[in-house]
Amino acid sequence: xxxxxxxWAAEVAAIGLLGPGLSNWTQGREVLRGSLPYHSQPTAIPxxxxxxxxxxxxxxxxxxxxxxxxxxxxxxxxxxxxxxPTVFASSVADTRTCDELLRTLATPERSVSPTRFHNSVHNxxxxxxxxxxxxxxxxxxxxAHDGSFAAGLIEALSLAATxxxxxxxxxYDLDYPSPLRxxxxxxxxxxxxxxxxPKAAAGAICQLECALGAQxxxxxxxxxxxxxxxxxPAARCLPVLELMANGREGSVSVEYLDSLSLAVTVKPWx
Amino acid sequence: MQPVAITAITATSCLGAGLxxxxxxxxxxxSGLAPCNFETVQLDTYIGQVPGIDERSLPSEISDYExxxxxxxxxxxxxxxxxxxxxxxVDRYGAERVGVFLGTSTAGMLETEIAFRSLDANGMLPxxxxxxxxxxxxSLASFVRKVLSLQGPAAVVSTACSSSAKVFGMARRYxxxxxxxxxxxxxxxxxxxxxxxxxxxxxxxxxxxCRPFDKHRDGISVGEAAAFALLEVMGDSxxxxxxxxxxxxxxxxxxxxxSPHPEGAGARSAMQAAxxxxxxxxxxxxxxNLHGTGTPSNDGAESKAVEGVLGTEVPCSSTKGYTGHxxxxxxxxxxxxxxxAVSDGFMPSGLNCTLIxxxxxxxxxxxxxxxxxxxxxxxxxxxxxxxxxxxxxxxx
Numbered sequence: 001x002x003x004x005x006x007x008w009a010a011e012v013a014a015i016g017l018l019g020p021g022l023s024n025w026t027q028g029r030e031v032l033r034g035s036l037p038y039h040s041q042p043t044a045i046p047x048x049x050x051x052x053x054x055x056x057x058x059x060x061x062x063x064x065x066x067x068x069x070x071x072x073x074x075x076x077x078x079x080x081x082x083x084x085p086t087v088f089a090s091s092v093a094d095t096r097t098c099d100e101l102l103r104t105l106a107t108p109e110r111s112v113s114p115t116r117f118h119n120s121v122h123n124x125x126x127x128x129x130x131x132x133x134x135x136x137x138x139x140x141x142x143x144a145h146d147g148s149f150a151a152g153l154i155e156a157l158s159l160a161a162t163x164x165x166x167x168x169x170x171x172y173d174l175d176y177p178s179p180l181r182x183x184x185x186x187x188x189x190x191x192x193x194x195x196x197x198p199k200a201a202a203g204a205i206c207q208l209e210c211a212l213g214a215q216x217x218x219x220x221x222x223x224x225x226x227x228x229x230x231x232x233p234a235a236r237c238l239p240v241l242e243l244m245a246n247g248r249e250g251s252v253s254v255e256y257l258d259s260l261s262l263a264v265t266v267k268p269w270x
Numbered sequence: 271m272q273p274v275a276i277t278a279i280t281a282t283s284c285l286g287a288g289l290x291x292x293x294x295x296x297x298x299x300x301s302g303l304a305p306c307n308f309e310t311v312q313l314d315t316y317i318g319q320v321p322g323i324d325e326r327s328l329p330s331e332i333s334d335y336e337x338x339x340x341x342x343x344x345x346x347x348x349x350x351x352x353x354x355x356x357x358x359x360v361d362r363y364g365a366e367r368v369g370v371f372l373g374t375s376t377a378g379m380l381e382t383e384i385a386f387r388s389l390d391a392n393g394m395l396p397x398x399x400x401x402x403x404x405x406x407x408x409s410l411a412s413f414v415r416k417v418l419s420l421q422g423p424a425a426v427v428s429t430a431c432s433s434s435a436k437v438f439g440m441a442r443r444y445x446x447x448x449x450x451x452x453x454x455x456x457x458x459x460x461x462x463x464x465x466x467x468x469x470x471x472x473x474x475x476x477x478x479x480c481r482p483f484d485k486h487r488d489g490i491s492v493g494e495a496a497a498f499a500l501l502e503v504m505g506d507s508x509x510x511x512x513x514x515x516x517x518x519x520x521x522x523x524x525x526x527x528x529s530p531h532p533e534g535a536g537a538r539s540a541m542q543a544a545x546x547x548x549x550x551x552x553x554x555x556x557x558x559n560l561h562g563t564g565t566p567s568n569d570g571a572e573s574k575a576v577e578g579v580l581g582t583e584v585p586c587s588s589t590k591g592y593t594g595h596x597x598x599x600x601x602x603x604x605x606x607x608x609x610x611a612v613s614d615g616f617m618p619s620g621l622n623c624t625l626i627x628x629x630x631x632x633x634x635x636x637x638x639x640x641x642x643x644x645x646x647x648x649x650x651x652x653x654x655x656x657x658x659x660x661x662x663x664x665x666x
Contacts, residue, residue, distance in 0.1 A: 008447055055527075082524075091406065093428075105463045106386040117468030118528045118653065122375065122407060122428035127654025130524040136536065138520030139656065140436055142425045145408040151425040158443040179394045183401035212366075212423065212449070259421050260366075 009209040016072030016193035032245035043189040050132035062094040066125035069193035081133040089152020089171040150256035160198040173232040187231035204269040213263040218252035273514040278355035281606035283495035284318035288349035296618040315475040318493025318594030335413040337378030337404040339460040346496025363451040370424040373433025373457035375598030378404025380462035431652035435601025439518035456498035457599035480564030481622040482588035493594020497602035516661040517548025523655030534575030540657035556643030561651040562588020573630035587635040591621030601650035608646035615642030
């Protein structure tokens with residue numbers, strides 16, 4: 001097991017990123033370094049080609065969102081996708097499906113379509129990811145409201161430490177249509193994937209070390225990025241990504257639960 | 271792997287509130303399923319409804335969490351001395367060393383469904399609707415953490431019908447890594463229109479009480495439940511006779527979103543992983559609480575998996591003929607039923623199985639098994655191809 005009691009660590013082998021004004025990790029890294037300006041524009045979610053055609057047609061936004069970052073993080077990596085435990089972390093299911101289902105159930109006919117029902121489950125992206133990759137290792141789906149990224153990172157690190165396997169973390173959130181949008185104002189789709197491995201190996205981006213704490217959450221200096229951080233629970237990871245993008249050693253405090261934060265230390269791989 | 275102690279456990283379902291009512295109904299072979307008369311639902315099906323939930327509104331200091339799911343959670347927490355046991359764990363370890371990991375598949379969906387019937391002229395939800403306390407899936411863990419005054423890590427797992435089995439593995443990993451010393455785990459799912467009309471649309475609800483493993487089984491009966499367990503680290507002093515979580519196995523089918531692998535490949539590897547984790551041979555399992563939903567495909571695939579891993583002799587039953595399929599709560603509910611079997615010394619029989627499916631070559635109990643198991647295995651298999659097997663038992 002890596003890490004001492006109460007601290008857990010893993011290597012970040014690769015990252016996938018998609019969000020408003022962020023099209024992938026290569027471009028997002030330059031934005032977070034400050035070498036490219038940040039221009040917010042609606043998240044463009046590509047249609048995944050990884051699913052069989054029948055499933056591809058029915059795949060809802062959350063499936064394509066998770067696939068986009070998942071496959072970005074595994075591209076070119078020596079990871080056996082058919083045996084890769086995967087942690088999904090999100091505060092929402094597919095938000096449009098949720099809205100459509102609720103509207104259907106408010107009509108007298110209540111004619112729920114079977115496809116819409118199965119697309120409404122919280123683990124729909126996880127299920128399709130496992131089908132697309134043939135991944136028979138376990139997956140899980142964790143939620144902790146605005147602390148969902150931290151909850152997912154803890155879960156992924158604990159799996160890496162206890163199984164001594166590579167682990168994928170895919171965290172994402174989607175914007176709701178109105179009227180749930182007014183109740184839960186997530187601005188736009190945002191997703192990050194991190195391929196984690198328990199032991200040091202050449203080519204890693206950095207080492208991550210985590211511990212629970214009660215520190216004030218770290219904010220980003222640039223107002224446009226700070227507002228992006230607050231725009232979706234999955235984007236609460238941005239202070240960690242900023243350290244990684246800059247290749248800097250440092251510690252940040254990530255939003256978790258009301259009385260708890262997650263202290264994340266990033267050490268660049270040398 | 272090092273077992274962890276199950277120092278308190280409780281279950282509330284249509285069989286009644288608490289372990290005693292549950293045990294009595296199982297011994298009497300009395301189903302809690304009844305024709306559906308829930309809310310405005312008009313479906314020809316049976317359901318497992320917990321009576322009286324909506325008559326108990328939440329105390330004012332937690333009224334932001336008002337929803338059927340959290341009311342059911344509170345009713346469940348109040349049984350079997352569970353809150354007192356948690357308070358003792360807090361005294362022993364500190365509130366920040368006790369985690370909360372719970373499964374649900376719909377959280378406060380019912381209140382959201384009702385709110386959508388009264389959108390105002392601008393299409394907005396009524397002011398009484400509280401997203402974070404109801405529809406947000408984390409509302410369940412947030413609510414339980416607040417009610418029990420816990421300050422440790424917390425999360426909700428939502429992997430459909432395996433949700434509240436997987437939390438047992440999650441909590442144990444965190445104990446192994448020293449993140450926590452104890453955890454409240456379990457699951458709560460409550461009746462709502464989404465699941466009832468949704469499973470109906472998939473032609474998976476039965477017009478009669480569900481009949482797991484019967485040749486003529488034709489679908490599920492949707493139920494609701496709250497089940498909780500308190501897990502604690504055991505240190506080096508394993509006391510013989512202690513009820514313990516012995517092993518957890520988690521896998522995916524990677525086959526189909528809403529149907530199991532026809533040969534039960536994922537269920538098979540989950541059971542194998544749970545046994546390997548517990549360090550036990552297949553012969554050590556005395557009783558299997560099957561997922562056994564009563565759909566043709568689940569029971570067929572699961573029986574092949576059980577036959578492949580455990581053989582045709584080990585006594586098995588599904589208890590969904592008593593409780594219905596309680597979805598995200600099913601894992602924890604059925605682990606609690608396994609704990610009853612171990613503690614009260616009997617094996618529950620399967621209900622409504624008049625003609626066992628000859629394709630299912632397992633030792634399916636249709637009358638009470640009078641010997642109590644020492645080691646029991648519970649399967650939870652879900653939508654999205656997610657499988658979790660949990661082994662509990664008394665330490666030797």
